[in-house]
Amino acid sequence: xxxxxxxxxxxxxxxxxxxxxxxxxxxxxxxxxxxxxxxxxxxxxxxxxxxxxxxxxxxxxxxxxxxxxxxxxxxxxxxxxxxxxxxxxxxxxxxxxxxxxxxxxxxxxxxxxxxxxxxxxxxxxxxxxxxxxxxxxxxxxxxxxxxxxxxxxxxxxxxxxxxxxxxxxxxxxxxxxxxxxxxxxxxxxxxxxxxxxxxxx
Amino acid sequence: xxxxxxxxxxxxxxxxxxxxxxxxxxxxxxxxxxxxxxxxxxxxxxxxxxxxxxxxxxxxxxxxxxxxxxxxxxxxxxxxxxxxxxxxxxxxxxxxxxxxxxxxxxxxxxxxxxxxxxxxxxxxxxxxxxxxxxxxxxxxxxxxxxxxxxxxxxxxxxxxxxxxxxxxxxxxxxxxxxxxxxxxxxxxxxxxxxxxxxxxx
DNA sequence: GGCCGACCAGGACGAATGTCACGGCCGGGC
DNA sequence: GCCCGGCCGTGACATTCGTCCTGGTCGGCC
Numbered sequence: 001x002x003x004x005x006x007x008x009x010x011x012x013x014x015x016x017x018x019x020x021x022x023x024x025x026x027x028x029x030x031x032x033x034x035x036x037x038x039x040x041x042x043x044x045x046x047x048x049x050x051x052x053x054x055x056x057x058x059x060x061x062x063x064x065x066x067x068x069x070x071x072x073x074x075x076x077x078x079x080x081x082x083x084x085x086x087x088x089x090x091x092x093x094x095x096x097x098x099x100x101x102x103x104x105x106x107x108x109x110x111x112x113x114x115x116x117x118x119x120x121x122x123x124x125x126x127x128x129x130x131x132x133x134x135x136x137x138x139x140x141x142x143x144x145x146x147x148x149x150x151x152x153x154x155x156x157x158x159x160x161x162x163x164x165x166x167x168x169x170x171x172x173x174x175x176x177x178x179x180x181x182x183x184x185x186x187x188x189x190x191x192x193x194x195x196x197x198x199x200x201x
Numbered sequence: 202x203x204x205x206x207x208x209x210x211x212x213x214x215x216x217x218x219x220x221x222x223x224x225x226x227x228x229x230x231x232x233x234x235x236x237x238x239x240x241x242x243x244x245x246x247x248x249x250x251x252x253x254x255x256x257x258x259x260x261x262x263x264x265x266x267x268x269x270x271x272x273x274x275x276x277x278x279x280x281x282x283x284x285x286x287x288x289x290x291x292x293x294x295x296x297x298x299x300x301x302x303x304x305x306x307x308x309x310x311x312x313x314x315x316x317x318x319x320x321x322x323x324x325x326x327x328x329x330x331x332x333x334x335x336x337x338x339x340x341x342x343x344x345x346x347x348x349x350x351x352x353x354x355x356x357x358x359x360x361x362x363x364x365x366x367x368x369x370x371x372x373x374x375x376x377x378x379x380x381x382x383x384x385x386x387x388x389x390x391x392x393x394x395x396x397x398x399x400x401x402x
Numbered sequence: 403g404g405c406c407g408a409c410c411a412g413g414a415c416g417a418a419t420g421t422c423a424c425g426g427c428c429g430g431g432c
Numbered sequence: 433g434c435c436c437g438g439c440c441g442t443g444a445c446a447t448t449c450g451t452c453c454t455g456g457t458c459g460g461c462c
Contacts, residue, residue, distance in 0.1 A: 009306075010284070010305045010306060011305070011308055011309070012214075012218075012282075012305045012306070012307065012312065013213075013217070015308055015309030015310070016214070016218060016221055016309050017217060019217075019220075019221060019309070020220060083211070104213045104214065105210075105211060105212045105213070106212050106213065107212055107216055108212070108213050108220065109216070111213065142408060142409085143408085144408075144409070144410095154390070154391070154394060155388055155390030155391035155392075155393075155394060157387070157388070157448075157449095158449075159448095167410075167411090168410070168411055169411095170413085171409085171411055171412095173449075173450070173451090174451095175409095175410095176449085177449095177450055180450075180451095185356070186356070186358070187356055187358070187450075188356075188449085188450090189355070189356030189390060190355070192356075193355065343437090343438060343439085345438080345439070358418070358419095359418075359419075360418095368441090369440070369441055369442085371440085371441060371442060371443085372439085372440050372441060372442095374419075374420070375421095375440085375441085376440095377419085377420075378419095378420055381420075381421095382421095387420095388419080388420075388448090389419085389420090
């Protein structure tokens with residue numbers, strides 16, 4: 001019997017997936033969580049064979065939790081299940097030791113099969129997605145550039161960002177300019193969108 | 202037997218919901234579509250008793266389709282199922298003649314019950330959401346202001362927007378300024394976010 | 403040691419943005 | 433008829449944004 005942990009914030013999606021997996025003869029959902037912070041503690045307690053994690057969760061990111069889980073509970077195979085097949089997400093998932101990367105498009109029928117293949121040691125990845133991740137290359141932005149870009153996403157002014165990150169306005173402007181250049185965009189808004197699309201934030 | 206049409210772009214969500222509803226004794230999913238453009242034609246062909254529609258779909262909006270469906274197939278009860286409980290969405294759904302408005306949070310167990318209550322003539326709405334929609338008031342933005350704001354969402358410059366909408370740059374700036382004022386924000390990015398949050402775009 | 407990249411900051415400059423006042427046209431309501 | 437609001441445009445103005453150049457510190461690598 002394969003014991004499954006489910007991390008997904010949308011209640012309806014989580015419930016539907018749990019019901020779906022419980023219908024499988026050889027699977028059993030032993031824990032469900034709705035936030036990223038609960039993943040590791042719950043997993044350590046429940047000891048699942050497989051963790052099916054969303055990335056964009058309230059609290060901690062699913063990718064973060066995946067990395068820690070892989071280290072502290074190596075017996076548990078981590079599978080990422082996300083809405084967006086962003087190249088950077090896939091890359092980070094692989095670096096975090098994930099056994100597979102699934103997108104929420106694609107038929108439900110594949111889900112159980114993907115879990116079984118991952119348990120068998122196979123790396124379950126959509127080939128088209130893998131190609132996109134490789135062609136996109138690694139994240140060219142430095143940590144600071146990512147932080148500044150994230151802080152700019154909500155329409156904050158330079159002064160706002162500077163205050164929030166304890167920097168000078170001039171420094172913030174320079175980081176933004178660098179990020180705009182590296183993303184080949186025209187302004188901070190386009191830069192944020194490009195970075196998001198690639199999974200760099 | 203209640204015949205259900207399902208409109209949802211995420212394959213996994215769509216499949217899981219279909220499976221879930223088919224498990225109910227008195228329900229039967231007779232059609233599934235993944236884009237907004239397919240809703241009305243498919244519904245006219247399949248003749249469902251209930252249409253469960255997502256709002257943010259590729260192609261046409263689910264709210265648009267709901268309005269036309271309510272007019273051309275009055276025998277079909279329209280239920281909106283959306284990720285975001287934006288006040289403006291709820292308002293537009295009610296104006297489109299929807300029989301209910303559900304958010305994808307909240308437990309799956311309620312779904313079938315909500316459908317049955319809507320079929321019985323009840324208006325199924327989360328009370329907290331209804332209160333939020335009323336307190337937020339109607340959309341203060343004019344049609345043009347909405348269009349300009351939507352066009353500005355992707356980081357386009359004033360010149361870009363002007364070209365796209367066949368307007369003068371000065372006019373675009375005036376509309377943006379008006380939208381910024383009405384949303385009590387400081388710049389176009391914040392205005393776009395505020396308008397989106399309220400479901401005005 | 404030299405080299406490089408990330409990090410931080412300042413100044414100067416042109417371009418874009420946001421605000422305001424001012425016009426005009428049209429259609430609907432009183 | 434008059435008034436009002438939506439629509440479209442212009443010009444002027446201060447502010448912000450984005451670019452470029454300059455400078456500095458620090459740690460890692462060869």
